[in-house]
Amino acid sequence: MTVNIDEKYVVSFLKKLLDTPSPTGYTHHIIDMIREEAESLGFPVTFNEKGGAIISMEGENDSYTVGLSGHVDTLGAMVRSITPHGTLKITSLGGFAMSSIENEYCIIHTRGGKTYTGTILTQHPSVHVYADARDFKRSEEHMEVRIDELVSSREDVEGLGIRTGDYISFDARAVVTDSGYIKSRHLDDKASVAALFGLLESAKREGWKPKQNVKLLISNYEEVGHGAAYIPSDIAELIAVDMGCMGEDLTCKETDVSICAKDSSGPYDYHMTGKLIELCEAQGIEHAVDIYPFYGSDASAALRGGSNIRAALIGPGVHASHSMERTHTRAVIGTARLLCAYVQG
Template identity: 70%
Template sequence: MKIQPNESYILDLLVKLLDTPSPSGFTREVIQIVREEAEALSIPFSQNEKGGAILTLKGKDSSCRIAISAHVDTLGAMVRAVNSNGTLAITSVGGFMMNSIENEYCQIHTRSGKVYTGTILSSHPSVHVYSDAREFKREERNMEVRIDELVENKEDVLKLGISVGDFISFDARPVVTSSGLVKSRHLDDKASVAALFGLLESSRREGWLPRHDLVFLISNFEEVGHGAAWIPEGVNEMIAVDMGAMGDNLSCKETDVSICAKDSSGPYDYEMTGRLIDLAKALDIPHAVDIYPHYGSDASAALQAGHNIRAALIGPGVHASHAMERTHKQAIFNTTRLLAAYVAE
């Protein structure tokens, strides 16, 4: 089945999601956006105990139930300690290179609801002061947050209400260029969440139904490994929608839909993967089949948790994953098209 995604809807929602802080474990605000979008489309919404969103779309035939997942949680950090000089020591949430967040603006989210801004720096941030500033190792113990408040010591910071365990989000800075490129932090995996909503919006606007019942899991702990360790009952197949990586020994481009044949958890289902490849070819969707040895998905978590399912993995191609990411809008739209073809065939 061919559909025409509502491109402006998808991009507008994507920017809205990107502008909403949501490191793993701190996703209530972004899940509220998911709830509001689901309600606007009259899609039933519920949540699991971890706070992830579950959306359902009834199909023509209930003999099979297909789960489609994407994750709305992102990389981030937490306050590990308040330093004596008034900066914050951090502990990472998710896996990223420390040099990828150096000099980035961030927000500190206190448990009282107060939000402060800051900048992430190494503790030797100036070549005019530190002779080893260039070589100083960028590792967690050497990174700190400079708070945008007049603080000189630990006591000053504590008076602000900042404490150990507060979440730190990285400013995403989303930009959609005139050439159709989308650059931002956290395209992993908010680009896929937007693609899923493109599928739901198309079903409502164009009045089509999937062949089988669909359950959408918008997970909120994928970046720390257990986003879809639990999935709703009765699922036969699962498609994880997550970004496709780019680099050495990989074919994927920013304009492609990535179809992953194998990742760190092992091969994905042969028949499902083959069907996705065949559909992409039939619809002339630019795509690449790749293997990601340093990658895991929500489907990986579900399989490792022992769920009796078949699983596949697709998503828009993203350059510089877990750093300053970039994709092309057509990769996102075509992810929606390929999903629609799979579920409506």
């Protein structure tokens, strides 16, 4: 059965995801949004103890369960300390180059519920003042947040309610171009989550069921390595849906669905990977098969956590991962089409 994916719905929901701050560890707002959207489509939602969402689809055969995972947690930072002159030292959440967040706007989220805007800068930001401004090492200890409030001391900042341990989210700056490109921070992995919801919306609108039960795990700690370390025990096979990489020695493009044969955790299941390739070829889905030596996924976490499963990894091709990322609607819709074909067969 060939299904129709509503591109307008998928892109609209992706934009909504991208505009919702969710640095890893601070995901309760976006998980609430996930729950509301899934329930509006008629699919029940439960939660694991870490706060990740589990969306259930009833299949024609309820003796077997396929898992699909995507993560809504993103890169971000946390307040490490407040400096005597009223700026914030940071500690990173997830793995990214400090140069990729220099000069970016951000939001500080206090535990008291207040938010403040700021800008991430080096300690030597001006070429008119610092002779080494261009060469100053972009490392965590040299970065700070300039807060958009009238503060000039630690006491001023503390008076705002900002404390060590408060979360900092980066401005996603999401844009959808007329040519179909989607450029934004955090396409890893919100583009994949939007593709998963494209599957759910299609099943609701067109009234189809998967062959087996399907559980969608929307994880919230993937960027720090344990998002899917626990998965429901009835899942027999898991497809991690996460962004595909582009670059040297890789064939993936921004219009492709990436099929990862092997990453840093080792090879993915031979038969699942082969089936995904066959479905792409049969359905005319643009795709690439690659190996990612510096990559791990929710499926990696599940396997390392002791889950007795088979696993595979796919996702939309994304350029400049963990920086200012870009993909194309063709890759996101292609990912949704591939997932639909897999769970139907």
